[in-house]
Amino acid sequence: MPASPTRADCSARDAADPLRDLPARFVPGEAGTLYFDANSVGAMPLAARANLARIEGEWQRLRRRGWSESDWLAAPARLGAKLAPILGAGADEVIVCDTTSLNLFKTLAAAVALRPGRHTIVSEAATFPTDLYVAQGLARFRGGVTLRLLQEGEPIEAAIDGDTIALYLSQVDYRSARRLDIHALTRAAHDKGALAIWDLSHGAGAVPGDLDAAGVDLAVGCGYKYLCGGPGAPAWIFAARRLHDAIVPALAGWMGHADTFAFPLDYAPAPGMARFLVGTPAVIANAAMEAACDIWASVDPHAVFAKHAALGDLLIALVDEGAAGPGVGVASPRDAAQRGGFVALRHEGGAALVAALGEAGIVSSFRPPDSIRFGLSALTHRYVEIFDAATRLGEIVASGRWRDPKYRKGKSI
Amino acid sequence: MPASPTRADCSARDAADPLRDLPARFVPGEAGTLYFDANSVGAMPLAARANLARIEGEWQRLRRRGWSESDWLAAPARLGAKLAPILGAGADEVIVCDTTSLNLFKTLAAAVALRPGRHTIVSEAATFPTDLYVAQGLARFRGGVTLRLLQEGEPIEAAIDGDTIALYLSQVDYRSARRLDIHALTRAAHDKGALAIWDLSHGAGAVPGDLDAAGVDLAVGCGYKYLCGGPGAPAWIFAARRLHDAIVPALAGWMGHADTFAFPLDYAPAPGMARFLVGTPAVIANAAMEAACDIWASVDPHAVFAKHAALGDLLIALVDEGAAGPGVGVASPRDAAQRGGFVALRHEGGAALVAALGEAGIVSSFRPPDSIRFGLSALTHRYVEIFDAATRLGEIVASGRWRDPKYRKGKSI
Numbered sequence: 001m002p003a004s005p006t007r008a009d010c011s012a013r014d015a016a017d018p019l020r021d022l023p024a025r026f027v028p029g030e031a032g033t034l035y036f037d038a039n040s041v042g043a044m045p046l047a048a049r050a051n052l053a054r055i056e057g058e059w060q061r062l063r064r065r066g067w068s069e070s071d072w073l074a075a076p077a078r079l080g081a082k083l084a085p086i087l088g089a090g091a092d093e094v095i096v097c098d099t100t101s102l103n104l105f106k107t108l109a110a111a112v113a114l115r116p117g118r119h120t121i122v123s124e125a126a127t128f129p130t131d132l133y134v135a136q137g138l139a140r141f142r143g144g145v146t147l148r149l150l151q152e153g154e155p156i157e158a159a160i161d162g163d164t165i166a167l168y169l170s171q172v173d174y175r176s177a178r179r180l181d182i183h184a185l186t187r188a189a190h191d192k193g194a195l196a197i198w199d200l201s202h203g204a205g206a207v208p209g210d211l212d213a214a215g216v217d218l219a220v221g222c223g224y225k226y227l228c229g230g231p232g233a234p235a236w237i238f239a240a241r242r243l244h245d246a247i248v249p250a251l252a253g254w255m256g257h258a259d260t261f262a263f264p265l266d267y268a269p270a271p272g273m274a275r276f277l278v279g280t281p282a283v284i285a286n287a288a289m290e291a292a293c294d295i296w297a298s299v300d301p302h303a304v305f306a307k308h309a310a311l312g313d314l315l316i317a318l319v320d321e322g323a324a325g326p327g328v329g330v331a332s333p334r335d336a337a338q339r340g341g342f343v344a345l346r347h348e349g350g351a352a353l354v355a356a357l358g359e360a361g362i363v364s365s366f367r368p369p370d371s372i373r374f375g376l377s378a379l380t381h382r383y384v385e386i387f388d389a390a391t392r393l394g395e396i397v398a399s400g401r402w403r404d405p406k407y408r409k410g411k412s413i
Numbered sequence: 414m415p416a417s418p419t420r421a422d423c424s425a426r427d428a429a430d431p432l433r434d435l436p437a438r439f440v441p442g443e444a445g446t447l448y449f450d451a452n453s454v455g456a457m458p459l460a461a462r463a464n465l466a467r468i469e470g471e472w473q474r475l476r477r478r479g480w481s482e483s484d485w486l487a488a489p490a491r492l493g494a495k496l497a498p499i500l501g502a503g504a505d506e507v508i509v510c511d512t513t514s515l516n517l518f519k520t521l522a523a524a525v526a527l528r529p530g531r532h533t534i535v536s537e538a539a540t541f542p543t544d545l546y547v548a549q550g551l552a553r554f555r556g557g558v559t560l561r562l563l564q565e566g567e568p569i570e571a572a573i574d575g576d577t578i579a580l581y582l583s584q585v586d587y588r589s590a591r592r593l594d595i596h597a598l599t600r601a602a603h604d605k606g607a608l609a610i611w612d613l614s615h616g617a618g619a620v621p622g623d624l625d626a627a628g629v630d631l632a633v634g635c636g637y638k639y640l641c642g643g644p645g646a647p648a649w650i651f652a653a654r655r656l657h658d659a660i661v662p663a664l665a666g667w668m669g670h671a672d673t674f675a676f677p678l679d680y681a682p683a684p685g686m687a688r689f690l691v692g693t694p695a696v697i698a699n700a701a702m703e704a705a706c707d708i709w710a711s712v713d714p715h716a717v718f719a720k721h722a723a724l725g726d727l728l729i730a731l732v733d734e735g736a737a738g739p740g741v742g743v744a745s746p747r748d749a750a751q752r753g754g755f756v757a758l759r760h761e762g763g764a765a766l767v768a769a770l771g772e773a774g775i776v777s778s779f780r781p782p783d784s785i786r787f788g789l790s791a792l793t794h795r796y797v798e799i800f801d802a803a804t805r806l807g808e809i810v811a812s813g814r815w816r817d818p819k820y821r822k823g824k825s826i
Contacts, residue, residue, distance in 0.1 A: 027473045040477035044469070052465055052697075056457065059644055060440045063776060064453035066644055099692025101666035102515060109554055125678055130667035130692065133680040137665030141522055142555060149678065224693070231472055231479055232696035252550030253514035254543035263781065265538055265562065267546040279512025279543065280637070283645035284465075285698045363476060368676065 004321040005314060010383035018300075019307050022379045025295055026228070033361040034389045039202060039342040039375030040365055042228030047291035055287040066283070073255075075286040076277055080236060082293035083227070086301050087200070087209035087219070089238050095273040096236045096289060097281065100201055100222045102251070103237040104134040106276055107218035109250035111166040111195045112138075112145060114243070118194070122159050123168045124150045126178075131170060131199050156180075157188040164194035166217075171209075172202035172340025175371040177332040179207060179340045183214040190215065201225060204236075205296070206308045206341030206376065211238055218243070226341050226377060227296070229289035237276050244272050253278035295379065307378040309336035311386055312343045315374060318390035319345060325397025331371055344371040349402040356402035362389055417734040418727060423796035431713075432720050435792045438708055439641070446774040447802050452615060452755040452788030453778055455641030460704035468700040479696070486668075488699040489690055493649060495706035496640070499714050500613065500622035500632075502651050508686040509649050509702060510694065513614055513635045515664070516650040517547040519689055520631035522663035524579040524608045525551075525558060527656070531607070535572050536581045537563045539591075544583060544612050569593075570601040577607035579630075584622075585615035585753025588784040590745040592620060592753045596627040603628065614638060617649075618709065619721045619754030619789065624651055631656070639754050639790060640709070642702035650689050657685050666691035708792065720791040722749035724799055725756045728787060731803035732758060738810025744784055757784040762815040769815035775802055 014020060026043040029035050035043065058066045066072050080094035087094060097103070108121065121135055132147070139145040150159055160167055167189040172179050186196035195217040200209050205226030211219055217240050223233030239247060248269055254260050255277035258268040269275035316330050324345065331344040344367075347353050351366040358364070365373045374389070396402060427433055439456040442448050448456065471479045479485050493507035500507060510516070521534065534548055545560070552558040563572055573580055580602040585592050599609035608630040613622050618639030624632055630653050636646030652660060661682055667673050668690035671681040682688035729743050737758065744757040757780075760766050764779040771777070778786045787802070809815060 029476065030474045035476050037477035041472065041479065043476070044472045048472075049469060052469065055644070056462060056465065059454065059457045059461075061443045063442065063448050063456070064450035064778060065771070065776060066454065072644060098511070098515070099666070099695075101668075101692035102511070102664065105664060105691075113554070129670075129676045129678065132678055133665040133667060133670060134691075136680045137661075137663050140661065140665075141526070141663035222693075230697050231468070231485060232693050232699070234695075235692070248550075248553065250550050250554035251515065251518060252546040252553075253512070254546060255514075257542075257546060263542045265542065265545055267549045278518075278547075279514035279648070280635075280645045282512075282647075282695055282698050284643050284701050285695050286645070288697050358478070363478060365477060 004323070005317060005387065007384060007387050010314070010387040013383040017307065018303050019378060022295070022299070023382060026380050033363060034385055035363045036374040036376065036389060037363045037365060038226050038377035038380070039373055041224055041231050042226055042292070042377060043380045044230065045228060045291035045295055047294060048230060048288045051287040051291050052284070055284050072281060072283045075283070075290065076281050077274060079286060079290055079293045080273065082297040083236055086205055086296045086304065087211050087238060088213055089209070089211045090241060092272055093211070093241055094236055094238050095276055096223065096234050096286065097277050098235060100199065100220050100235040101130045101134050103220040103235050104131055104199065105138060106237060106249060106251055107197045107220060108135055108138050108166065108168065110218060110239070110247045111197060112142065113248065113250070114195060114246060115165040118163050118165045119144055119146055120163045121145060121147050121166055121168050122150070122156070122164050123147060124156065126152060126173045127168070127170045128174050128199060128201065131168065135168060156185060160189055160192045160194055162192060164189070164192055166195040166197045168197045170199045170202065174202055175344065175367045177202070177340040177342050177344050179203065179333070179338050182210055182216060186214045186216050202340045202342070206378070208305055216240065223289055225375070228292040228379065230285065232285070233289045234282055234285050239273060239276070247275065249275055251278045255279060255281065304378045308376060311376045311378065311381055311383065312336055312339055314383060314386045315343050315390060318387065323390040323394050325394040328393065328397055342373045342375040344373050346370050347372060347397065349397070352407035353397070353402040355407035356396055357393065360392060360396055362392055417736070418730060418800065420797060420800050423727070423800040426796040430720065430796070431716050432791060435708070435712070436795060439793050446776060447798055448776045449787040449789065449802060450776045450778060451639050451790035451793070452786055454637055454644050455639055455705070455790060456793045457643065458641060458704035458708055460707060461643060461701045464700040464704045465697070468697050485694060485696045488696070488703065489694050490687060492699060492703055492706045493686065495710040496649055499618055499709045499717065500624050500651060501626055502622065502624045503654060505685055506624070506654055507649050507651050508689055509636065509647050509699065510690050511648060513612065513633050513648040514543045514547050516633040516648050517544055517612065518551060519650060519662060519664055520610045520633060521548055521551050521579065521581065523631060523652070523660045524610060525555065526661065526663070527608060527659060528578040531576050531578045532557055532559055533576045534558060534560050534579055534581050535563070535569070535577050536560060537569065539565060539586045540581070540583045541587050541612060541614065544581070548581060569598060573602055573605045573607055575605060577602070577605055579608040579610045581610045583612045583615065587615055588757065588780045590615070590753040590755050590757050592616065592746070592751050595623055595629060599627045599629050615753045615755070619791070621718055629653065636702055641705040641792065643698065645698070646702045647695055647698050652686060652689070660688065662688055664691045668692060668694065717791045721789060724789045724791065724794055724796065725749055725752055727796060727799045728756050728803060731800065736803040736807050738807040741806070741810055755786045755788040757786050759783050760785060760810065762810070765820035766810070766815040768820035769809055770806065773805060773809055775805055
């Protein structure tokens with residue numbers, strides 16, 4: 001076992017960090033508060049302010065002329081191209097629009113149409129709930145489609161067969177941060193002629209997406225977590241280039257039309273990913289999101305993933321050494337290659353401990369039944385912050401003050 | 414024929430206007446520019462700046478705690494309730510979310526499920542194109558649903574029969590501003606057991622929606638036109654209270670779940686309109702939109718509709734008197750009760766005239782084949798602006814400079 005990391009060790013790592021200048025590209029949070037909520041709302045890029053101010057000015061001055069004289073309509077594709085490298089995708093394979101849930105519907109509807117004669121969507125009970133609701137809603141409306149949910153421990157590969165439309169999974173378990181192997185599972189889906197659809201919400205911006213390398217067919221992800229696009233930011237959707245021409249969207253709208261401003265009566269899909277657009281782009285939200293996309297486009301994805309793994313490894317090492325206090329355990333995989341964007345800890349205090357932590361200036365989040373989640377960001381976190389958080393957590397746990405009844409409730413998202 | 418209105422007449426009307434203080438609640442546009450594009454991007458409420466600044470602060474300071482400590486999650490219902498009076502709806506019948514196109518899909522999917530055994534959606538070729546694309550996409554994906562499009566002049570009532578799922582119409586023709594009779598047509602749909610679905614995008618905030626009074630079943634509308642919610646603002650969706658419990662959304666997601674944060678595996682619709690929510694609310698976009706909703710909640714809808722009609726009547730009177738120059742005709746209904754949010758003029762210059770007008774500081778828009786649209790806003794327009802626009806238009810038409818080849822192109826939305 002290596003010696004326990006000291007605060008000085010962490011400072012030294014920060015000084016040597018090739019990404020050490022990135023935190024300065026974000027607005028600092030509340031003084032004294034440590035934010036471990038990149039899994040929920042990532043930090044605010046400094047440039048988001050300027051971008052929002054620019055859009056306010058265009059709204060005021062240009063009004064409708066913004067559609068033609070500014071870059072409002074081009075934003076979805078432009079933002080998608082900027083995100084593509086961190087997702088392991090081609091610039092023409094990602095577009096930013098709508099919400100994760102709506103984009104999931106688009107992927108499933110596309111898969112159903114691409115695999116006529118097949119009837120089953122294979123997923124896990126561990127998949128994020130909204131993903132399951134989307135599939136249930138689609139199955140109810142469409143008919144002829146069944147959602148098969150695997151329980152923990154059931155082998156996924158064995159559930160895929162000739163009736164499988166798509167394997168439909170969250171890359172990262174939203175409670176434990178367990179990360180599935182996108183490469184192996186996508187191959188397993190393809191081996192049976194099924195499509196592979198991945199929700200990368202709890203991975204994108206933290207761990208490799210590898211969408212092209214893994215041969216993924218369709219994927220989606222959240223814009224407001226690790227990607228730092230702002231609360232409720234537009235989501236993204238990916239489709240492998242080889243599929244573009246074959247997909248005629250079920251959610252068809254004017255912004256996905258091949259010739260929107262000719263106003264023909266019949267729908268014809270736009271070339272490429274633009275066909276996944278439906279309604280008018282969210283101009284203001286896209287402006288905030290673009291500040292984040294510009295940062296993503298400027299970083300080396302490998303450096304981001306390496307630092308992200310190291311941050312998690314450090315937190316786990318500190319917990320193992322007892323820095324986080326007695327009774328605190330690690331609920332996430334210890335192997336960074338099997339872990340997503342956060343580290344889940346476990347302690348009898350559960351949600352009450354998260355509430356007590358919050359009062360002490362450590363923002364984390366709880367997920368039933370027992371996950372205390374620390375969302376990590378390679379863009380904004382310094383190693384010393386991990387050290388300080390573990391130490392502060394240790395003090396709170398040792399103090400026992402999380403047992404105060406006032407900490408017993410709390411809503412989380 | 415009454416005497417031609419003078420500029421002094423218009424000033425007098427402004428001085429007596431019960432809504433005369435409303436323009437001061439909006440950010441002034443470019444000096445010297447007259448904006449007639451409320452049919453595309455409405456003016457920016459002053460409070461939008463403060464609202465956006467507040468959300469920037471919450472993003473920076475609260476991060477994920479905004480979900481529980483701020484009002485982010487409550488925004489869709491809160492904004493809907495504020496819009497309801499101008500739509501003629503109950504506060505619990507409107508929710509703000511997603512885009513017009515996506516909300517159209519929700520209404521159609523609900524209608525299909527509410528009318529099993531029926532197969533036809535009746536609409537018009539004059540319906541806004543995205544509405545048609547949404548229906549086409551849904552019909553293709555679902556199967557067993559046919560879109561019947563009526564051509565101009567075909568009587569709508571006669572097309573509704575026992576196989577009609579829904580009458581699915583734009584309240585206002587996006588080229589001519591012709592307004593359909595929501596009351597009569599909704600009754601005609603109900604007489605045959607069909608539902609009535611209305612897209613109020615080119616009417617809401619300008620002319621009566623009368624959703625409850627007319628017995629409308631489902632409706633949607635755009636947030637960024639007359640409603641002034643900002644470019645690409647979230648849209649709204651309405652469902653009559655009597656239908657809420659019977660609708661299980663096809664676009665199902667966690668924000669429409671009855672118990673979102675319990676994370677159950679199975680979808681169960683939230684009570685009331687919340688079931689129409691799908692993904693995470695667009696927090697930043699909602700903040701801008703709320704500034705407009707607050708204005709709508711503060712005005713007397715009847716005063717707004719009366720002024721809107723008067724603005725259009727004034728423009729038409731000025732055109733008829735020749736103030737807008739020779740060869741300029743009125744393409745919209747002369748009866749305000751049959752007209753939507755804009756007045757369409759007609760002139761041989763068409764799109765080139767719109768471009769020349771733009772250069773002269775009059776923002777209007779063109780729709781093929783020949784509609785020169787002047788979007789009017791009872792919240793922001795003064796009568797003298799109508800007078801000045803007509804006069805300036807008259808000078809440009811008379812000058813013939815719109816014939817310059819440089820005006821021959823231009824994209825519009």
